[in-house]
Amino acid sequence: MSEAAKEPRWERRKQDRPQELLAAALQLFVERGYAATRLEDVATRAGVSKGTLYLYFENKESLFKSVVRANMLPLLDEAEAMVDNHAGSSAELLRELITGWWQAAKHSGLTGISKLMMAESGNFPELARFYHEEIILRSDAMVVRMLERGMARGEFRQIDAEAMKKVIVAPVVMLMLWDQSFGPCSITPIDPQAYLTSLIDLCINGLKA
Amino acid sequence: MSEAAKEPRWERRKQDRPQELLAAALQLFVERGYAATRLEDVATRAGVSKGTLYLYFENKESLFKSVVRANMLPLLDEAEAMVDNHAGSSAELLRELITGWWQAAKHSGLTGISKLMMAESGNFPELARFYHEEIILRSDAMVVRMLERGMARGEFRQIDAEAMKKVIVAPVVMLMLWDQSFGPCSITPIDPQAYLTSLIDLCINGLKA
C-alpha cells in the first residue's frame, strides 16, 4: 500500500523513546563516564532533540540511574536457574556457568554497567549499594553454590568456597571490563574464547578432587 | 642553629609542591573520575591556591597525564627482577610474584591508576596506549616467563601460557579495582589475604604437572 510508505521515518513512536534513550545513554556513559557525557549527545544519538529527553527522565542523574537499573535487573535469573537445575558433572556446570555468564553479559548491557559502576561508584553510593546487592552478592552466591555442589558430590576437593568465589568471578568480570575499556582502544585485543577456555581449564584442574 | 630557626619543620618546602599536588590529584581523580574532579579541590587538598597549580602544570589534562605517568613508571622493575632471579620452585615463585605484586601496587599508587585507566581509557587513548605498553604488556610478559619457567622445569603441566597469562593477572587487577571502587563504599569489604591465598592455591593446583 502506498499508505505504508507515508509513515517511514518521521513517525513518532512514543513507547519506544525511553528504550532508545536508555540505549544511547548506556553507550555514552560507558564510553566517556557520567560527567563527560553530554545530554545533547545522548539525545542526538537517540535521534531526538535535547528537550525530548526531559519528557522521559527528570534530569541527568535520573537518566543515569534508570540506565543502571534497566540494564541490571533482568539478568541473573537464567544463570541462577542453570546452577540449581544442572544435571551433569560439576566441571560441566562450571564450564557452562562461566561461558553462559559471559554470553549473557555480552548480549545484555551488563559488561557496560559493570564498567560504569566501577568508575562511578564513588559518585553514586546508593547505586553502588544497589549494584552490590543485585549483582555482586547474587553472582557470588551462585558461584558458592556451584562450588559446594562440587565438593558435596566429591568432584571438587575441599576448599574455602567463600574465599574462592571472588577468585573465580574476578576473571569473568575483568573480561567485561577489558572488553569495555581497552577493547575499543583495540590494542592487542583479547580473544574471549581462548581466555575463557584457559580460565575454565585452570579452575577445573585447580578444583578437582 | 640559626638555620633551623629559618626553616621550622612545619614549613612546606617549595620543591615538595608538585608531589603534594600529584598526590592530591591522584586521590581525587581516582575517587571521582577525571571530569568530576575540580582543580580547586585538588589545590585545596594540597594546601595551595588554585592559581598555584598552574605554576606546576599547564592545565587539567597535563596534570592528569602527569599523575598517571608519575605513578606508573617506577613500578615493575622489582617484580621483573624477582622473576628472572628466583631460585626456588615455580610454585614458590608464583606465590611471591602475586603477593609481591599486590604489595607493591598497594603501596605505590598503582591500584588507583589502574582504576583510573579503566574508567578513562576511552577519554585518553594516548594514555591508554602508554598504560598498555608500560604496565599491561610488561606484567603479562612477566607472567608468561614465570609460566614457561615452570613448564621448562617440569613443575607445571603443559599449557598455553599466552592464553593463561591474563587469567592469572585478572584476579590481581580485580583486587585493585575492588579496593578502589567498592572498597571505600565499604559494603562487605574483601579480605585481600584470604583472597590471594585462594588465588594462589587455585593456580598452583591448577597448573601443577
Place this chain on the structure above:
Amino acid sequence: MSEAAKEPRWERRKQDRPQELLAAALQLFVERGYAATRLEDVATRAGVSKGTLYLYFENKESLFKSVVRANMLPLLDEAEAMVDNHAGSSAELLRELITGWWQAAKHSGLTGISKLMMAESGNFPELARFYHEEIILRSDAMVVRMLERGMARGEFRQIDAEAMKKVIVAPVVMLMLWDQSFGPCSITPIDPQAYLTSLIDLCINGLKA
C-alpha cells in the same frame, strides 16, 4: 427533552473556552507575575491541553493583553453614572462611591488587574498606557467631579481637587493590592469593612466645610 440528553451539564461548551482560559490566566498572572506563569499551568487550570491555548490566543503576550483588556473594560460605567446622577449629599455620594468602587473591583477582576499592571507596567508600556487612560484617568476624573460637586454645593471646603484626587483613590487601590498580594499570604489579613469605614470617616471629616 432529547436535547438535554445530548448536552449534559458537565460538558464543557466550546464557546466558553476563551473565558475559562482568560480566567485561569488572570489567576496565575496575578499570583505569580507574567514571566513566572507557565502556559501549561494556565491550560491545565482551564482544563484543556497546552496546544488548545494556541487555538484561541496567538501567544503568551497576546494572552496577557487579552486578560488585561477583558477585565479592564467593563468597569467604570456604573461608578461614573453614580457620580453624575447622585441626588443625596456629597458625603453620602463619597461613601457610596468608595464602597461601590471596592465592591465592583472585588467582583470583577479589577483588583487582580491592578496588581498586575503595578508589577508589569515596566515590561508592557503600551498596556500601562492603556490602563492609565482607561482606568486611572477616568477614576481620577470621577473623583474630581465628586469633589467639585461637594465644593459647589458648599458641603466640602475649598481644596485643590486635582491634587486631592489621587490621595483619595490611593487607599482604595492599596486595598486592592493588599488583597491580591499579602492577602493570600494571610498574615494579619486586613478587614476591608473597617478599613473603608475609617477611610470614609477621614475623608468626610477632612473635607467638610
Place this chain on the structure above:
Amino acid sequence: MSEAAKEPRWERRKQDRPQELLAAALQLFVERGYAATRLEDVATRAGVSKGTLYLYFENKESLFKSVVRANMLPLLDEAEAMVDNHAGSSAELLRELITGWWQAAKHSGLTGISKLMMAESGNFPELARFYHEEIILRSDAMVVRMLERGMARGEFRQIDAEAMKKVIVAPVVMLMLWDQSFGPCSITPIDPQAYLTSLIDLCINGLKA
C-alpha cells in the same frame, strides 16, 4: 603622578562589589520583576561578568533575598525615633512623619523594595513574611503611636487608631508604587510635593479634635 593614572578603571575593589551588585540588582528587579531579570544584565550593569556574581551570591534567589534584606533593614529607626521624641504638636508630627517617611524611602531603596514585594510576595512567601514583620508591622505601629499621642493630648478627635493606621499609610505606599511603576512610564507624572501636601491637609483636617 603618572602612577595614579596607571590604575584608573581596571582596579578591582573587592569590598565594593557586593554593594554594586546589589544596587544593580535592585534596579533591574524593580524594573522587570524577578523572573524577567537576567543575571547577566545585573552583572553587566554592575560592570562585572556573569561569573563574578557567583563569587558573592549563591544563586539568583539568594541575590534577590539579599537585595530585599539589605535595603529593608536600616530604615525605620529614624522614623520611629522621630515619633517617640517629637516635642511639637501632633499635627506637626504627622506632617514630619509623612514627609520624612517619603524622603527616607525615596533615598533608600524602599520605594523599589515595596513594589518588588507587592509583585513577588506570591513567589517568595518567606520574604513576604519577613517584609511584613520588619516593615509593615513596624510602620503601622508607628502610625498608631502617633495617632494615640494626638488623641491623648487632645489634639486629635477620638478614632479607632487600629483601623485608621492603614488608611494613613496607604497613600504614602501608593506614592512609592506609582513612583516605581508608572513613574518611569511618565504618563502624567505625579507631583509628590502637591500630593503629600494634600494628604497631610486631609489628615490634619480629618483628625483634628
Place this chain on the structure above:
DNA sequence: TATGAATGAGGCTTCATTCAT
C-alpha cells in the same frame, strides 16, 4: 612564587511554540 578575584565558554534545564494526528 603565590594568591584569589575575575572571566566566559559550555553544560543542564525550562518552557513557549509548533505540528502531525
Place this chain on the structure above:
DNA sequence: CATGAATGAAGCCTCATTCAT
C-alpha cells in the same frame, strides 16, 4: 477543534583558566 510529543532558544550555573598584585 483538540491533543501532546517534539523542538530549540534562552537562562542559570559551574569551573578551567588568566592575570594583576
